[in-house]
Amino acid sequence: MSLSDTSNADTPKLFSPLTQRDLTLSNRIVISPMCQHAADDGRATDWHLVHLGKFALGGAGLVFTESTAVSPHGRIGFADLGLWRDDQIAPLKRVVDFVQAQGVPIGVQLAHAGRKAGSQPLWDGGRAFTRDQLRFQDGSHWRRLGPSALSAGPGWSVPDALQSDEIATVVEQFGAATRRAQAAGFDAIELHFGHGYLIASFLSPISNQRTDGYGGDLRGRMRLACEVAQRVRAGWPDTKPLFCRISAVDGAEGGWSVDDSAALARELSRCGVDVIDVSSGGLTEETRKLTVPRGLGFQVDFARRIKQEAGVTTQAVGMIVDGNQAEQILQSGAADLIAIAREALNDPYWPRRAREDLLLPSDYSTWPKRHGIWLAKRDEQMGDILRERRDAVARQRHQTGHDKAGIDKGSN
Secondary structure, eight states: OOEEEOOOTTSOGGGSOEEETTEEESSSEEEOOOOOOOOBTTBOOHHHHHHHHHHHHTTOSEEEEEEEESSGGGOSSTTOEEOSSGGGHHHHHHHHHHHHHTTOOEEEEEEOOGGGOOBOOGGGTOOBOOTTTOBOTTSOBOOOEESSSOOSSTTOOOOEEOOHHHHHHHHHHHHHHHHHHHHHTOSEEEEEEOTTSHHHHHHOTTTOOOOSTTSSSHHHHHHHHHHHHHHHHHHSOTTSOEEEEEESSOSSTTSOOHHHHHHHHHHHHHTTOOEEEEEOOOSSGGGGTSOOOOSTTTTHHHHHHHHHHHOOEEEEESSOOSHHHHHHHHHTTSOSEEEESHHHHHOTTHHHHHHHHTTOOOOGGGSOHHHHHHHHHHHHHHTHHHHHHHHHHHHHHHHHHHHHHHHHHHHO
């Protein structure tokens, strides 16, 4: 693992470069994977080109695709992206080429949904598919898979418990998807080991009741995660970074803990994982019994603990809403990278707004030239009027950020 932090006192940490292996990010803002349910049999469409392309124009340091299935059985929904077939490479490469042409690196999140495979998009209700709905268009059956024959909760069918040879197949599916990711030209891979999907279900003692080498104690339950990470690292260039998203706690009583996550992070680092992307929850409906209180930056302390206890590079995610908050997280040492998702949907130019939050002067040289030249000319023409207005807005945002932080601190 190679980490280079080139921040200095004159530049906010949010806008200082960070190098992982041979990849240097121009800033610490990462666009988090967001399911779009817009693929055509796993293939990227024009929707993905526009969806991901606008974040590159918006000034992020790194953009990730949505959860991309390594197997047709590993899709969250029918219209997920996939890299289980070679014909899915070219449509993704089109997206990769556009994002990189804007000077922004792009990564792919590889995933297997496991026992949570097969559900409707949120706009259609988000419900688990029935057994009758778990069918491919060619008539073959879509299997839910897990470590044990235990459902993910009400409405979910009982998954097939994976046999040893099937576990080996899953590991190889991640390896094959890695080869395809390299062919598509991606700059980074993120492994999805959180939110109750296949690997997370092996980690938790709630969902994993196996008695073989893939169950039992913590080491046994971590075995599949480590095998997948090792397989992907072996097939991924040494020059390119490997991220991994985990759920710091799985949200179930008696389940996966932050201490377990720190142990997993140490093992993953030994396997060649460079960045631990720290989320939480998602294992079962039991999250209603053991909730993580939601507020601004509600998962940041998980990232802090894992960074401190495992000595790894971490990425914070979850209700990070403006540049001041993001900068405070980095300055506190809780994380090295900031991931945003819904805030970027609300404003694809969030990274550029964050510069204003931090009272940085406008720098249109960092914008796409087809935009920056006109904006610079606008500033020149409007002169002091625009600058005074922008300063007033920045002061208001700065004060609002302090107010929000105070409210959030008081609520916890």
